[in-house]
Amino acid sequence: MNAIASQLVAASTSHIDPDIVISARDLVKAFNSEVVALDRASFDIKRGSFVSLVGPSGCGKSTLLRLVAGLIGKSAGELSVLGHGVTGPSHDVGMMFQRPTLLEWRTAVENVLLPTEVQGATTDADRRRAIELLQLVGLRDFEFSFPRQLSGGMQQRVALARLLQTGANILLLDEPFGALDEFTRERLNLELLRIVDDVEATVLFVTHNISEAIFLADQVMVMTPRPGRLAKIVDVSFERPREIALMQTPEFNRLVGEVRSILGGH
Structure with a gap:
């Protein structure tokens, strides 16, 4: 590679932050050119972070996960994973759904x-x-x-x-514990945090439960009703490891109130 070509490559990649593993700019997904499931979402997710996605039913949370997983294509905007545009499923990205879908035999x-x-x-x-x-x-x-x-x-x-x-080192979890009782759900949340720390994964976690979203995450992405827009990203600064008793603290309840207020304002 000659000197001029090297300079061009350096200029084109200098803006890429190696710590950002998922990046979206004005991301749009519409179905049948009529139903806009996701409208101009922009965000960055850092390597090793745990990000919860919360919002009402039909706001585009699962659609966003499927876009990142490469299971469906975007309608407009930009979406990249590990610095590359998403064009289909990748070995670097794994997804888990609400039901375990195990083979009974x-x-x-x-x-x-x-x-x-x-x-x-x-x-x-x-x-x-x-x-x-x-x-x-x-x-x-x-x-x-x-x-x-x-x-x-x-x-x-x-x-x-x-x-x-x-x-996969990027894990997408679509309400994986939503069908479980609260006690089992709390235990699995603790297990999930321990496991994610062990494997040093980056996680995008969809839930309807505000308390669960805050307890697990470093950041909570709050979505509006359809067409789904990203209303706000709320930072969660609690240290790890976390215990269930955290949910009884004033600061935790303040964050729950903040997220609920954001959702109520849309």
Whole structure:
């Protein structure tokens, strides 16, 4: 590469912040040219951060996750992951949904191995990794159980282990604990924070629950009703590790009130 070409490359990349892993500018998604699900959203998500996305039903939260995952295409604006425009699914991005969608005829470890099998033949190392991940999410001694033998919370743990098996370092979670009882949900929130810290992942987490959004996140992105716009990004400065008792503190309740006020103002 000659000197002039090197200067041009340097000029084109100098503005890219290596700590920003997801970036959007005036991002728009419309369906059938009529329903605008997401309207001119702009944001940056830093490497290793946990960002919650909260808002009313139909405001575009899940649509935004699917755009980042490359499952659907944008209508307008810019969206990049790890410095590259999103044109389709990427091995760097993994997604988990509200329902675990486990295969009933496969054991927990066999379900976790599914992403590896899709990519090709599994190895003994893959199998050992799957067992380690199940133990990481708190399922020691349940590695060879079938889904029917597991509670709803345990099945979601299997789904989380399967997500980690992909090796993705950007994790998109679409209301993964929304169907669980509050006690199980709180326990899994604590487990999720521990696991995310262990694997040093970047997380974008969709929820309807304001308290859950604040408890988990470094930042909360607050969405307006359709057409979904990004009303405000609220910083959450609580130190980690976090405990459930945090939810009883005045500062936590102040943030809950702030987010609720933002939602109520739209």
